Amino acid sequence: MDETKIYNTEEFKNALITDVIKEVASILAEKGYNPINQIVGYLMSGDPGYISSYKDARKKISKLNRTEVLNVLVSEFID
Numbered sequence: 001m002d003e004t005k006i007y008n009t010e011e012f013k014n015a016l017i018t019d020v021i022k023e024v025a026s027i028l029a030e031k032g033y034n035p036i037n038q039i040v041g042y043l044m045s046g047d048p049g050y051i052s053s054y055k056d057a058r059k060k061i062s063k064l065n066r067t068e069v070l071n072v073l074v075s076e077f078i079d
Contacts, residue, residue: 017072020060027057043070 025035031054042050043066051058061069 013068014072014075017064017069018076020064021069021073024051024057024061027055028052030054042066 021039025039028035028038028051031052033052038050038052039061042048042061046066048058048062051061053059
């Protein structure tokens with residue numbers, strides 16, 4: 001008999017945020033930028049100009065809630 005699987009939507013959201021941040025960091029590094037400086041600048045200011053539009057990096061990170069991104073990053077660091 002098949003059992004119902006319960007998924008934690010918070011885990012999915014956190015995994016999505018982590019994947020997007022890693023992808024954007026990789027794109028920024030490929031373009032020659034320091035991804036840490038650029039992402040921190042964006043998260044602190046909200047100015048999307050910190051993120052290159054190369055390979056849609058700006059569009060990808062802009063879809064995320066900045067507070068939720070910070071929440072995931074700090075949680076990952078503390079855990």
